[in-house]
Amino acid sequence: MPAEMTTSDARKEKTETLPLSIISRKPISRRLVVQQDSSNGEQVVATPSRLPTVGIVMRTKDRAVLLRRALESVRDQTHADWKLVVVNDGSAPEQVDWLVDRMFAHDPRVLVIHHASSRGMEAASNAGLAQLDTDYAAIHDDDDSWAPEFLATMLTTLQHRQREFPSIRGIACRANRVHETVIGNEIIIERVEPHNSWDFDNIYNGILSIQPMILRNLFPSICFIFDLSVARNIGLFDESLPVLGDWDFNTRFLMHSDIWMCPEFLSFHHHRSSATGSLGNNVLYGAQKHRLYNQLLRNKIIRTTNNHSGTDIANLIMSMEIYETLKLEFGHLIWKSYQIDNSINALKRPHRKPLRSLTRRIESLFKRIVQA
Numbered sequence: 001m002p003a004e005m006t007t008s009d010a011r012k013e014k015t016e017t018l019p020l021s022i023i024s025r026k027p028i029s030r031r032l033v034v035q036q037d038s039s040n041g042e043q044v045v046a047t048p049s050r051l052p053t054v055g056i057v058m059r060t061k062d063r064a065v066l067l068r069r070a071l072e073s074v075r076d077q078t079h080a081d082w083k084l085v086v087v088n089d090g091s092a093p094e095q096v097d098w099l100v101d102r103m104f105a106h107d108p109r110v111l112v113i114h115h116a117s118s119r120g121m122e123a124a125s126n127a128g129l130a131q132l133d134t135d136y137a138a139i140h141d142d143d144d145s146w147a148p149e150f151l152a153t154m155l156t157t158l159q160h161r162q163r164e165f166p167s168i169r170g171i172a173c174r175a176n177r178v179h180e181t182v183i184g185n186e187i188i189i190e191r192v193e194p195h196n197s198w199d200f201d202n203i204y205n206g207i208l209s210i211q212p213m214i215l216r217n218l219f220p221s222i223c224f225i226f227d228l229s230v231a232r233n234i235g236l237f238d239e240s241l242p243v244l245g246d247w248d249f250n251t252r253f254l255m256h257s258d259i260w261m262c263p264e265f266l267s268f269h270h271h272r273s274s275a276t277g278s279l280g281n282n283v284l285y286g287a288q289k290h291r292l293y294n295q296l297l298r299n300k301i302i303r304t305t306n307n308h309s310g311t312d313i314a315n316l317i318m319s320m321e322i323y324e325t326l327k328l329e330f331g332h333l334i335w336k337s338y339q340i341d342n343s344i345n346a347l348k349r350p351h352r353k354p355l356r357s358l359t360r361r362i363e364s365l366f367k368r369i370v371q372a
Contacts, residue, residue, distance in 0.1 A: 052135035057128030060142035090118030122237035169257035217247035
């Protein structure tokens with residue numbers, strides 16, 4: 001049996017737990033019956049029995065210290081009508097089985113699948129989805145986490161919005177990016193910030209636009225709940241992709257059905273920038289591979305739509321790439337001006353006001369370019 005993964009040390013316990021009050025920008029009500037809709041202020045009434053069922057696929061490989069936190073994230077959900085499939089993609093089965101048994105004590109809602117050797121992230125996702133018979137599904141990686149209200153809030157909002165817009169078959173929320181370091185069995189939280197905090201796109205409330213999704217992935221998998229029948233209709237995840245499988249899936253899903261964007265910070269995307277190997281983040285550790293497959297996927301989109309408005313898609317991607325370049329340049333310029341402003345403010349010199357005025361002018365100029 002593996003060594004005990006919890007610790008009585010107070011400091012370690014604090015660093016391994018992510019208090020909702022620290023990570024979320026907005027207080028999230030723990031009541032399920034009444035939810036405040038952020039887009040128009042109206043209240044959405046729902047009860048647990050009226051919410052659809054949801055299946056959760058948790059991919060894991062050689063990261064037991066992170067897996068424990070992910071399992072706790074599911075266990076602590078206020079909405080209890082879920083099924084969990086843990087897909088162990090090639091690591092030792094004993095440790096995974098021990099953690100799951102310890103956390104769920106033979107809960108019939110939980111299933112564990114062991115792959116004798118690694119088949120890849122997208123194959124692991126498809127293996128888990130094949131075991132589900134739920135209305136909706138979500139991919140919960142072993143290094144990410146949810147707020148306890150994630151499922152209840154997302155499913156309630158989705159159900160409410162579908163009455164008005166039946167084309168909506170998925171929902172995504174905003175995420176907090178958690179920067180952390182793992183030392184042994186200890187997870188040390190360094191800082192927390194909104195994911196994509198410099199993103200100027202207005203994608204955080206309402207129906208998601210296809211155009212920016214074609215250019216880049218707008219949200220990580222931990223933010224997304226999707227209709228399982230639609231996922232099967234579009235062919236699930238592309239197992240040939242070693243990276244960016246979530247972006248490819250999200251794009252194909254959005255080409256088929258609409259996605260509602262919930263502005264609440266209900267998910268936590270964890271980053272370990274200094275880690276390598278099994279504890280590293282795929283998006284950080286494999287940056288070069290991400291850049292390569294980023295372009296391959298854009299080319300794939302143009303080719304697959306060549307028989308119907310392929311030229312229009314190509315023109316759209318080119319214009320979006322120009323927009324993306326401008327956005328990044330202006331974002332960097334604004335960031336640098338804030339850095340200088342903070343330095344001057346620390347020195348208490350009389351140049352703060354002109355520089356802040358310059359920063360506001362840069363932001364205003366960029367917004368006018370975007371709106372043009």
